[in-house]
Amino acid sequence: MLEVLDGTGSSPKDAAGDAPPHLQYLLEPLHTTVHTQRGATATLPCVLRALPRNYRVKWSKLEPANYRESIILITNGLYHKNYGPLSPRVRLRHSHRYDASLTITDVALEDEGRYRCQLVNGLEDESVSLTLHLEGVVFPYQPSNGRYKFNYHEAKRACEQQDSRLATYQQLYKAWTEGLDWCNAGWILDGTVHYPIINSREPCGGRLLLPGVRTYGARDKQKDRFDAFCFTSALQGQVYFIRAHLNFKEAGQACRNHGAAIAKVGQLYSAWKFSQLDRCDGGWLADGSVRYPITTPRERCGGLPDPGVRSFGFPSKELRTYGTYCFVGK
Template sequence: MHHLLVLASFCLSSLSGSLAIYQRPTNPATPPPLQHLLDPIHKIVHTQRGATVTLPCVLRAPVPQNYKVRWSKVEPAEYMEVVVLITNGAHHKTYGPLGSRVHLRHSHRYDASLTISNVALDDEGRYRCQLINGLEDESLSLVLQLDGVVFPYQTSHGRYRFNYFEAKQACQQQDSRLATYGQLYKAWTEGLDWCNAGWVIEGTVHYPIINSREPCGGRLLLPGVRSYGAKDKSKDRFDAFCFSSAVKGRVYFIRGHMNFKEATLACQNDGATIAKVGQLYAAWKFSRLDRCDGGWLEDGSVRYPIITPRTGCGGLPDPGVRSFGFPSKLRKKYGVYCFSVK
């Protein structure tokens, strides 16, 4: 028993690669109990979209004979655990959509750490490293957490138009994914204040309130993430809370007085595409894009990102992505935000 440990407190990740430091136990004959190495504060590995990251899992000597190590990912929305990789130390096999982007780090004979390249939004979540050795199976869990930004999203037809599956698709179309409840809660602690309820990936519905007010639950309720609980995924309709992380590319503004079609062509003529909402939020969050100019986006909305609030740029005290909503696509009044992978 206790052949498995994680050196999470020694794990660092970066946009270009990852670094994990292996430290031998000071007294290999009497290693500390497994739970002492699994303090919750060290079980979260941070990264960004597009990065390479390593989830540390190290076998403790002596390695048992005929063992296997199985990596799996817990999918809470589907209530299932999906196998990612299985190894017997000499060979390994990968499975599922992650298969082409994962491999064992294997920096030494006891290293069963999992490396994920080109991290995608859907890679975030809880992973389990399980040592399979007959009756002495044991496992540990790690959470891969992407740094990112949560934003509320609704259609041009108004609020509360998405069932759960439509909300999920709408976020994907805007280069993002449905946020988790944890991501929404973190966004609330960072100042997200939104009165419309929206789906999160767990299938529940919430809305974050900083300033208690009518009609957002009333002035007497304390600030917090208000909850409607689980709803019927097919029948009930709300907005969506989407989550986006860093993008491999650049969002930039082209000035002009264009309608939507002209704006789309302007980006294409510049060798780019018209930016999606998730890409604009990512540029605001990670590239600190700050412009006071309203510009068309791919979904037909007009928005602009503000890092430093100032007179004439929305009049709000906090940074954010301001919105003009969904004006007529024929109006020749706005510039455009383009996205280029160059």
């Protein structure tokens, strides 16, 4: 069944929730969302108003791909222990004795999501929830052999190979509010399938459906096949263009000759979003596609009215028609 969901991924009838319980030991954070970018350092606030005699503070993260809660760090105020893949990049801020805030260094794409700071005091416990939000860009992605070729696992791998990851529902919804209009359905991180529509039209569910993020719900991750919606954030490096007439193999070599690598699709989108990269020249990318980024739309550069990354698809790799986009890390 096709539904149109709100920004939380829930139907309106499910939106109401219970008020948070009264906190005895933890201070309610002034802001429950922390905004950051890939590569930055971010701190999730958790401050005690009083210190119980014997207590523990446990930090955990809700994993959107499987709805499980993963422990990150446990402390008793004197000692702490880190857990899981975040372990090398997290520490307690501990700016004073009541401070149990969690600092994450070198923020990665997979760090976005909901975190919980839980105080355990004997049989009692209380917690505050916070959201780490990465500024970024969502882009639709399909392989060279056409649309609707990915099962869930292939879609996940394809995004990761292009310096991105499968988008969350919240990221896709935000992209829709910012103008993403795409008629092909794609996988997102939680295993559901959606497509964002701004201009209702016959091939995209019909003219009678309101604009919104339309959903097919959860699908079979092995058997069902769709495109992918990928998410990427700021670059730790630079994308630049080499003007030449190169085939695909020569494009990769041209980048290597400059001490760089041929850019991935996510890197080009990131440079367009965060560095305002604007070029009217089609260039090879690592997946064999040819694209170009436009921040200032103009008639001779595709003629479309909105900024975006334009695509020439996947031409023959033997063609010597295009230049190449290269990426060099910092």
